[in-house]
Amino acid sequence: MRETGVCIGVDGMIKKRDVAIISAATTRCGEQWDKGIKDLAWEAGVKAVEEAGISGKDIEYLVVGNMSGGMFVGQEHIGALVADFLGLNPIPSLRVEGACASGGIAFFQGYLAVASGLYDIVAVGGVEKMTDVEQEQATTALSGAMDFEWEAYFGATFPGIYALMARRYMHEYGLKRESLAKVAVKNHYHGSMNPLAHFRNRITVEEALNAPMVADPLGKYDCCPISDGAALVILAPLEIAKKYTDTPIIVKSSVMASDTLSLLRRRDICTLDATVNAAEKAFKLAHLERSQVDVIEVHDCFTIAEILAIEDLGFVKKGEGWKLYEEGETYVGGRLPVNTDGGLKASGHPVGATGVKQIVELVKQLRGEAEKGRQVDNAEVGLAHNVGGSGATAVVTILSRG
Amino acid sequence: MAPPAHWRRAKERYRLLGSKCENCGSIYFPPTKVCPKCRRKGKMVQTEFSGRGKVFSYTIIHAAPKTFEKYTPYILALVELEEGPKVLSQLVDCRPEEVKIGMEVEACFRKLFEQDDEGIISYGFKFRPIDDSWRNKQSQN
Amino acid sequence: MKVGIVGYGAYVPKYRISVEEIARVWGQDAGSIKSGLDVIEKSVPSLDEDTATLAVEAAKNAFKRAKNVRASDIGAVYVGSESHPYAVKPTAVTVAEALGITPHVTAADLEFACKAATAGIQACMGLVRAGYIRYGMSVGSDTAQSAPGDALEYTASAGAAAYIIGGENLVAEIEGTYSYTQDVPDFWRRECAPYPRHGGRFTGEPAYFEHVIKSSKGLMERLGTKPSDYKYVVFHMPNGKFPLRAAKVLGFTIEQVNPGLVVEKIGNTYSGSSLLGLAAILDIAKAGERILLTSYGSGAGSDSFSIIVTDLIEERRGLAPPVKYYVERKEYVDYAVYARNRCLYRG
Numbered sequence: 078m079r080e081t082g083v084c085i086g087v088d089g090m091i092k093k094r095d096v097a098i099i100s101a102a103t104t105r106c107g108e109q110w111d112k113g114i115k116d117l118a119w120e121a122g123v124k125a126v127e128e129a130g131i132s133g134k135d136i137e138y139l140v141v142g143n144m145s146g147g148m149f150v151g152q153e154h155i156g157a158l159v160a161d162f163l164g165l166n167p168i169p170s171l172r173v174e175g176a177c178a179s180g181g182i183a184f185f186q187g188y189l190a191v192a193s194g195l196y197d198i199v200a201v202g203g204v205e206k207m208t209d210v211e212q213e214q215a216t217t218a219l220s221g222a223m224d225f226e227w228e229a230y231f232g233a234t235f236p237g238i239y240a241l242m243a244r245r246y247m248h249e250y251g252l253k254r255e256s257l258a259k260v261a262v263k264n265h266y267h268g269s270m271n272p273l274a275h276f277r278n279r280i281t282v283e284e285a286l287n288a289p290m291v292a293d294p295l296g297k298y299d300c301c302p303i304s305d306g307a308a309l310v311i312l313a314p315l316e317i318a319k320k321y322t323d324t325p326i327i328v329k330s331s332v333m334a335s336d337t338l339s340l341l342r343r344r345d346i347c348t349l350d351a352t353v354n355a356a357e358k359a360f361k362l363a364h365l366e367r368s369q370v371d372v373i374e375v376h377d378c379f380t381i382a383e384i385l386a387i388e389d390l391g392f393v394k395k396g397e398g399w400k401l402y403e404e405g406e407t408y409v410g411g412r413l414p415v416n417t418d419g420g421l422k423a424s425g426h427p428v429g430a431t432g433v434k435q436i437v438e439l440v441k442q443l444r445g446e447a448e449k450g451r452q453v454d455n456a457e458v459g460l461a462h463n464v465g466g467s468g469a470t471a472v473v474t475i476l477s478r479g
Numbered sequence: 480m481a482p483p484a485h486w487r488r489a490k491e492r493y494r495l496l497g498s499k500c501e502n503c504g505s506i507y508f509p510p511t512k513v514c515p516k517c518r519r520k521g522k523m524v525q526t527e528f529s530g531r532g533k534v535f536s537y538t539i540i541h542a543a544p545k546t547f548e549k550y551t552p553y554i555l556a557l558v559e560l561e562e563g564p565k566v567l568s569q570l571v572d573c574r575p576e577e578v579k580i581g582m583e584v585e586a587c588f589r590k591l592f593e594q595d596d597e598g599i600i601s602y603g604f605k606f607r608p609i610d611d612s613w614r615n616k617q618s619q620n
Numbered sequence: 621m622k623v624g625i626v627g628y629g630a631y632v633p634k635y636r637i638s639v640e641e642i643a644r645v646w647g648q649d650a651g652s653i654k655s656g657l658d659v660i661e662k663s664v665p666s667l668d669e670d671t672a673t674l675a676v677e678a679a680k681n682a683f684k685r686a687k688n689v690r691a692s693d694i695g696a697v698y699v700g701s702e703s704h705p706y707a708v709k710p711t712a713v714t715v716a717e718a719l720g721i722t723p724h725v726t727a728a729d730l731e732f733a734c735k736a737a738t739a740g741i742q743a744c745m746g747l748v749r750a751g752y753i754r755y756g757m758s759v760g761s762d763t764a765q766s767a768p769g770d771a772l773e774y775t776a777s778a779g780a781a782a783y784i785i786g787g788e789n790l791v792a793e794i795e796g797t798y799s800y801t802q803d804v805p806d807f808w809r810r811e812c813a814p815y816p817r818h819g820g821r822f823t824g825e826p827a828y829f830e831h832v833i834k835s836s837k838g839l840m841e842r843l844g845t846k847p848s849d850y851k852y853v854v855f856h857m858p859n860g861k862f863p864l865r866a867a868k869v870l871g872f873t874i875e876q877v878n879p880g881l882v883v884e885k886i887g888n889t890y891s892g893s894s895l896l897g898l899a900a901i902l903d904i905a906k907a908g909e910r911i912l913l914t915s916y917g918s919g920a921g922s923d924s925f926s927i928i929v930t931d932l933i934e935e936r937r938g939l940a941p942p943v944k945y946y947v948e949r950k951e952y953v954d955y956a957v958y959a960r961n962r963c964l965y966r967g
Contacts (some may be wrong), residue, residue, distance in 0.1 A: 213545040227509040231568045240538030293539035493718040588676040590668040613945035
């Protein structure tokens, strides 16, 4: 049992502890007809616990990201539900929600719990079961990430909101649909090598351009799928982490920022200020430069979102992100490998799990354990970027090899 | 949704009302209770927009939630009002291929959706292209 | 005390379907239908338009012309229609709310087939004259129903006209009104029935002509006027033929009828019909000119009005789009789109 509650330094100030990830696991993403929300959470949990070689009894605290259990499966009270199913009762267990950033927020919360010294072994999960409802109902549930009264009420859809950003971006920076298609082509290519991805087929620019429109200029291949899935990582203070694993992955920083829920009052609809703010702080806290990052997992709920992300994270100037795709620089082997697991587009987007799933992919990359063809050579620093809604929430987490 | 959720915002949706800070003169949409600039010093009052503005961005919605499904494909436009704030609604009396960024539009009154055959009908502002051709014709007469 | 029109406004949806297109679907001869009705196309509302939205658009135009009248000056709002969106819950409150007229106002929906809004004008005249209100508004608005394949389908259309009635700042004075009403089952729609039924040719002589002619005559007798005292005359327009025949019987010329005959290219806008005709005349009439208006509502009754245009019309009519603009502004739809917009198919 722990002896101290909070780490107090010699100056009496609360001292932040170094936090590491000792294990990380995801389920396959996709239409998993035979699995309910409990089954998914259980599968990811068991995988992570086995990998860490710890006993469930060692886990002191559980945080679960879940966007809309209520609307997707008629189930709320997800925190206790997952703790129950993982056999973790009576530990405190909490469900957090920030739309599609729910998983990222769960990680941020778990990180705070360990860094603050309040808990040593913390499990951070994310789970979403999305295919138990009709597509329209899923669309309605996802619409909840927008401002209901002034966006959804007037017929806005989630792809529609990103389409408004895309259209404006095209107008201001000369982006063409072909470049958007290249984002999807790249993500499908990476996803084809990921055995847990929702889609493992490769696509061509022509296929993407000829697919049916969802919200012009965004077609079917510009949008991520509706997936079932779960992910879970286990955090520990760095010193303790070394007991469990030879390859602890250090959390250099995890930062969350917020912005207006609706697009109407954004400073610039082609910039996600929450991402900009979270990234600035994350790099500052991590004492790292953009150039030191080897691999990034960004929130590509739509192809345009990936382009905005690499700009807002500061890897490329505003208005020029799409040019990297013209040059193939975002593939594994390129200057800035983006979404090596296939991203939300190909690996899937079980909304509440996505933020945690991104962390799992980075852990894999930093340990050098990704499948052949999608492993970034000698990756030492990785960044995960998880967005809620059209940018009202952003979480940026920077990890490094121990 | 029960009636109060529609009713609460009906005036603002019917007439395109926003908020104005009497302290600094800033105008906001959606209506808000606090002036982000003046904070506690601000005094917010209701203000009615002219309804005129320009298309700032747009999309054509092909896949919509059930309540809007029968209207697809429809144009969703982010409109920059002449007073400054932006609003989001559908653009009607306009073909998808006609809409352009910068297009001048004005507010009109339309049905937003019906809950079902027997449910409440929600009305509110939408936009349509401004057509001032009749003014010229009249002055020629 | 004078009473009359302070502002008027029109609205017709943008879409049209041609008689040819409807006849094509039902395998009928478009040529004989067109010549029989003197109608070549009719307006079609969008899927998101209904009687309330049409009424609001027309009322907004009426306010533009009633320049200095504030919304809060309106003491009564009546919406006449036979296609109110709700069976119970007034269209008039939606219109009043959308124009900022609420809450110090009396409001009600009226139904008397195609003449409910002229009854609304009479109600406003009474309230204004009695000094209960300063201004009142009556709107005739319809998205008229017709069963697929029924003869009505060639003409039943959508449109609205709004009138602000008061005792000052008049663009036209109403010098008298007269009504003629009897119980005649020429056309009806039962509660919960989606489409009206009608008595075919029975809608003519004992219904439309009996009431339009007797009401017009009654008014002229009361005022001591004769057809030649009027520059213009407008009757309810179920088609292009009926008004001309009524005019002929009463002794009016084609020239007096034509300017207000707005049925050929927009169809029968029901509660909007005769009031859109009047609006088209106000769009061109000169000060001092006299207009006879007679509405008709199945069931059956007519309201007649004798109207004299004032000087103020010149500066006011240019403040909102004329009827001609709405008639000419159009985009054709085929029967499939029409069926979709009118929800003719039920899943």
